[in-house]
Amino acid sequence: MLYFIGLGLGDVKDITVKGLEIVRQCSRVYLEAYTSILTVGKEALEEYYGHELLLILKGADVSDVAFLVVGDPFGATTHSDLVLRALNSGIQYRVIHNASIMNTVGCCGSQLYNFGETVSIVFWTDTWRPESFYDQIKKNRDMGLHTLCLLPIPSLSRGRKIYEPPRYMTVAQAAEQLLEILQNRRDRGEELAMTEDTVCVGLARIGAEDQTIRSGTLQELASCDLGGPLHSMIISGHLHPLEVDMLKLFSGPEGLKTLKMTDSSNYVS
Amino acid sequence: MLYFIGLGLGDVKDITVKGLEIVRQCSRVYLEAYTSILTVGKEALEEYYGHELLLILKGADVSDVAFLVVGDPFGATTHSDLVLRALNSGIQYRVIHNASIMNTVGCCGSQLYNFGETVSIVFWTDTWRPESFYDQIKKNRDMGLHTLCLLPIPSLSRGRKIYEPPRYMTVAQAAEQLLEILQNRRDRGEELAMTEDTVCVGLARIGAEDQTIRSGTLQELASCDLGGPLHSMIISGHLHPLEVDMLKLFSGPEGLKTLKMTDSSNYVS
8 A cells, every 4th residue: 555645734743643653554654855845854754753764756565655745645746647656556545635735825814715726936047037927816816816826945956957055935036026027017018917015925834833924015025034935925816804804913013903905906806 | 822723634533643732732622513524423533532522612711722623724614703803812823734625635636736716516496596606617617727616514504593404415416506507508508618528526525534536527427426425526627638647547437448538628728
């Protein structure tokens, strides 16, 4: 049996009781460390699980093998390929689910039902400055839907042949890129899907002890510092009054009253 | 401190290790049983957690109190109101996340990033037959996005003054209602967003030992029997070849080769 076991998002104790029992009885345990990272290291996991963790997936065999995935096993990149290869080799599989960023973003009070397509924002270079994620956000905004923006994480730079320091995108960097796109589109005379005053939410290390949520206008988030990885961001669509009340909880050091909810485009009906 | 603790979707051992430790140290533990249900009863939870569970939320006080929510605490209905009331009373809160249907639907291989707005399907009566969920599905389909359809669950009929037997909507019933809407729209000469041949996925008891997934055309799902609650359904949008391969795993008793992937409208680019 090949077990896919979600680890949740925070530390070693975010594994489910069921998942921990299975890990401790498996003969081999693999850790997927490509699509996301926990806030604790591999060593902390190994000590808590009482198992050495193998970082590279080799072929699964007939004994029980666990494949550990930060968040939920099917939350980020698809592990379908591994499922299909296991089944083709006559190996059964089972999934132990857990929280992932795809559902925990609800912690800021934004209704999960009202999110549109998820968007991945990429690092710009001097010569490669794609704006396609803005167009996806626009589609969601046009329907009054929120957009979850996933930002690059450190491990994504692994496997490149040219050495690059591990880096992740901060909410501030993502906001800056969006501001530049807004200016580009304005210069072209386009009707904008959002403005500098659109309410956004920056989320950092969700599920960890030091998780940080910051709501504010896009302009405000461009200068926020939410600390270490992982970061993600929500571009709000139509906001329900209860969502506004929740977002005010996270509107910076000034407390509950500073969030500017003046952007009428947030109230698409 | 008021703790919001996700229970996951299956049985007592789907709580995280962190969540279980907190439950066992809290002075009072409340169970939210309105928006979803586990496949095990309240008694099984009480025995495993070593705590009596209070079904009705009374005011939180200054001792540690846990509020247990099936799935993720912010996965279904918003508990924002409770958060705001707690903070207004000077009570801090903390969220222990877990899996919810909003992220576990990925287990059938459908990419979570490619879902549009989530849709709630309601039970029709003789005189109340709303079709608005079809229009939401249409918006997603027009953009090539998948749609997660949440179906009514037994506990939603609680609180009504007139006695009705607890009931839940099956995937077959949801598919039948959609088929009728398609016929209505066809009769009116509308361009359809989907057909009887659109690839859909029925999901039952996700996360439980006896979880069942069935892929097929909408027409096929109208006669499927996936057993007890909870059911939910995916209306596919544009399908990636790897998604098709995964869906074929769940295409009924005939095995991997029967799923009709002939609906060209599934391949919107």
